[in-house]
Amino acid sequence: MIDNAGPVAMDRPPNLSPGRYGAMTRSAIRLIRRTSPKEAALTFGLEALIALSIPLQLLLVRWVIGRVVGVGGQTTLGEIVVPIIAIFAVFALTRILLAVAMGLRLVLPKLVSYAATEMLAAKAAALPLPVIEAPDTRTRLAQAQRDIEWRPLRMCADLILLVSSGVTIAGLLVLLVVVQPVLAVFVVVAYALMLRRTAGAMHAIYTYFVTSMDRDRKLSYLSTLMADIDAAKEVRCFGLADVLLGRLRLLQADSVTDLRSVGRQWARRYLIGGLWTAVMGACGLVYTLWQYSLGSMTLGAAVAAVGALLFLIIQGHQFASSAGRFYENAVFVENFWWFMDLPAAPTGTKAAPSGDGAHVTLDGVSFTYPGSDRPVLVDVSMEVRPGEIVALVGENGAGKTTLAKLLCGLYEPDTGAVRWNGRDLSDIDAARLRENVSVVFQDFVRYQLPARDNIVFGDVTALSDEPRMVAAAREAGAHDFVSVLPDGYDTVLGPEFAGAHEPSVGQWQRVALARAMFRQAPLMILDEPSAALDGRAEHDLFAGLARAAPDQAVMVISHRMSSVQMADRIYVLKDGRIVEEGRHAELMDRDGAYAELFALHAASGLGDGP
Structure with a gap:
């Protein structure tokens, strides 16, 4: 919008009246x-x-x-x-x-x-x-x-x-x-x-x-x-x-x-x-x-x-x-x-998340993307408690990543409620909420910047905390390859600039995990965190999660069934709905949707088999 002239629609010729000339000037x-x-x-x-x-x-x-x-x-x-x-x-x-x-x-x-x-x-x-x-x-x-x-x-x-x-x-x-x-x-x-x-x-x-x-x-x-x-x-x-x-x-x-x-x-x-x-x-x-x-x-x-x-x-x-x-x-x-002139997201007008840990619950949550008439999530109810590693599995397009965005406060549910320690997220300041959430999205950003920036960007309040940075890199398995780069943690990553180092896909994922771990937030959300990791690295990752933050609530979103067996609780999402929940052994005994997914992955070599 410009002064008294409204925004111009891109699908029709605008009316350039003298008043509009004046407004543009x-x-x-x-x-x-x-x-x-x-x-x-x-x-x-x-x-x-x-x-x-x-x-x-x-x-x-x-x-x-x-x-x-x-x-x-x-x-x-x-x-x-x-x-x-x-x-x-x-x-x-x-x-x-x-x-x-x-x-x-x-x-x-x-x-x-x-x-x-x-x-x-x-x-x-x-x-x-x-x-x-x-x-x-x-x-x-x-x-x-x-x-x-x-x-x-x-x-x-x-x-x-x-x-x-x-x-x-x-x-x-x-x-x-x-x-x-x-x-x-x-x-x-x-x-x-x-x-x-x-x-x-x-x-x-x-x-x-x-x-x-x-x-x-x-x-x-x-x-x-x-x-x-x-x-x-x-x-x-x-x-x-x-x-x-x-x-x-x-x-x-x-x-x-x-x-x-x-x-x-x-x-x-x-x-x-x-x-x-x-x-x-x-x-x-x-x-x-x-x-x-x-x-x-x-x-x-x-x-x-x-x-x-x-x-x-x-x-x-x-x-x-x-x-x-x-x-x-x-x-x-x-x-x-x-x-x-677009309205920015309001900040500082609502309360901060209460409590020391993160007990997150979803109660009857449904969500449809703007401009679409197809619901992505339908009547979803689940919870993640402090100290738990909860897994969310399902086929592509089931709504797993969308659910992660709701937990980060990036979207609001159409119906139902997402609560943090009993308080509805709609009553919590979105920026303060995100200060308490650490996330690795499936399409994480590969910053064409020094390796240290790629890690410490996880918490902009601690950009100079070197010991914490190295500890996060060790837990994510990134320290071994970063430390031997020509300039160590000061080496620029990516192909964009001369003299930079281009990590492998798996190494990039470890750096992104280190960034999430550096944040030390009460809630950690990992969307396909081991997609580019081998079996040993994947096992070390989940062992490191439990060891690094025993009181942290962790949600792991994955389609690799081998990634979720050690989770405290597993939710199965199908067509936007939770169809099963329980531990790995319980879900295998039921011989339902989870067991079917596990068998398919095992047969294709993507899982470890029953």
């Missing part, structure tokens, strides 16, 4: 002022002063000519020295102001870009997970992230030109009103018609950028996919390059076709507006010469008027071009403030 200024109010004020103040130098110098030229011609043609040298000195003083001062302004022109756009990047990242981190996962939010965020490196730079540069040209035009119009008011009428009429034609072109450009956001996101995805390190193996093994390139070219062809149409509209409208301005300027020059021939204007006034008309033609075209480029960036401005 205010939004751009709002972003610039948020960055550095003093430097912004100084930059635009200097630009305004520099812009006024043109009409001021024309006035001084009129003065000089008037002194040179004099009354009856008699003029002394002393009478023209002062205005000549004044002209050079204005010129020198303009050069000084321009030198200062050049430095600000270089710095201010970069400051805006950096500030916008920081604001966007902070806002994304503060939004509730359902909001950040919404398709519309993802599209707008992706577009803003792509544009944020260069759009603010261009936006600032074009806004500076708009201010400079606008002030110059205003000053020249005042000059014309002084020397010959009729000429000012010529210019105002010419500008009105030119801006009307230009506005249509700007609308076409703006519409193109708004309606192509989703397509641009697909283009970005395809091009990124072909260069992505993680996707590189499959792209080559399955020979996907030609298929992906074909789809990329089709989208590009559609984009270019639309852009060419917009380009033709812009060229046609700009040409007509420019020719009309030239015609009106020529009429103004003819009118000026006619008035001078009649003796209605002095030579100085005529020269000043002609100079003003010529400058107005140039400044008018510059103003129109800058306005067109500026409103190309309006899509970025709208996306940015639409995203920034």
